[in-house]
Amino acid sequence: MKLLSSLACLCVLAVVALAVPAQEKRIHRQADLSDHAHEDAQGYQYDHEAFLGKEEAKTFDQLTAEESKDRLGKIVDRIDIDKDGYITHEELHYWIKHRQRRYIEENVNKHWTEYDKNKDGKISWEEYKNTTYGYYLGEEFEDVDDKAAYKSMLNRDDRRFKAADRDGDGIATREQFTAFMHPEEFDYMKDVIVQETIDDIDKDGDGKINIHEYIGDMFTPEEGESEPAWVATEKKQFTEVRDTNKDGYMDDGEVAHWILPGEVDHADNEARHLIHETDTNKDGRLDLSEVLDKTDFIKISTITDYGGMRVDEHDEF
Structure with a gap:
């Protein structure tokens, strides 16, 4: 499903060397744990990225068998909060949620330095707009092949920034900028998520x-x-x-029900799935031997690196 997202960071402007999105993965209410389909019959890449994280999963692919086991051992020790030698569902769930939060923090931190030009600890709409689109703004995107697309993206970013800027002062605090970058994490941004989804799919412009x-x-x-x-x-x-009202269309309410289907806890689901697949003796928990016995499965899972999870001595829970 080519769901297009709405973060202004993927297509590079040649002159500004900063990102403006042309096609992006559409936002869902909670960030998924992997870009891959969760279909075990097609392989375990989803689980790989859930246990290891997306970037760490790539690293694991380059390791020898012994290096993989050594790194997995360190990860297991980190997940085992009470140090009893076992990973419970609760510990695994907490780890995956922790890695999701860490990914978002790192992503926001990375972009913060790009946009906070005056280093005042806030990002104004003008700072964001000028940094992202600045070179072309004066020319009304005249040097861009698809002017309409760039204008649409600017308007889209403007709408999202205003939704995140809850006090309406045109300046985003770190929390507000996080809502702008990751609206799926904030309930008050759900209307923006729904509208962006409709904008992406509604080709005839009738709003449905x-x-x-x-x-x-x-x-x-x-x-x-x-x-x-x-x-x-x-x-x-x-x-x-x-189409719940059977009128032949999905309106904004029906789209919201589709892409925001309540409190689906992907981390909880993945924790249960990983224990089910890895728990050889079926005692409802994992020990190091079970994890190492399923190295090929685990090292292609989202636990080990969600968005660049590293086994970092300074990575506190």
Whole structure:
């Protein structure tokens, strides 16, 4: 599913060398633990990135078997909070949530120095706008091939910044800037998430999503390509589940129900899944031998590096 997100950081402006998004993964209420599908039949890359984290997972791919086991041992020791030699569901859940929070903090910190130009500990809309789009603003994007797309992205960022800037002073504190960068983590940003989702999928501009737009966001057939079986399932999902009032469209309320489906705790689900897959003696917890016995599974999981999780002596819970 080519869900497009809304963080202004992916397409590089050649002159400014800063990011403006052209196509991005759409935001969901909680950041997922991996970009990969959670389908064990297709491999364990989702779990790999859940246990290790996305960047650390890449590192693990380059390690020898002995190096992998050594690093996993250190990670297991970190997760085992009470040091009883076992990893419980609660400890694993806490670890994954901790890594999610750490990823967001590191991501915000990385961008903070780029945008806080006057070093006053805040980021104004003008600082963000000028840093991201500045070179082209005076020219009204005349030097950009797709002027409409860049103007749309500027307007989109403006709307999101205003939603995050709850006191309306045009200046973002660190918490407000975090809401701007990661709106999926803040309940008061849900309307922005819904609107950005509609904007991405609604091709005819009527403010709603019809079944053709819904399917088109996931699958656009090449010439002569047959429609895969899952498309029929998604069409049924649209008519029977997504379109609750049966008017042939998904409005903002129905889109909210689709992409913000309540308090889905991905970290909890992944912790349960990892224990189920790794707990050889079925006592409901993991010891080091079980983790090492499933090294190939674990090292392709999201526990070990969500967004660059490192086994860092200074990485406090």
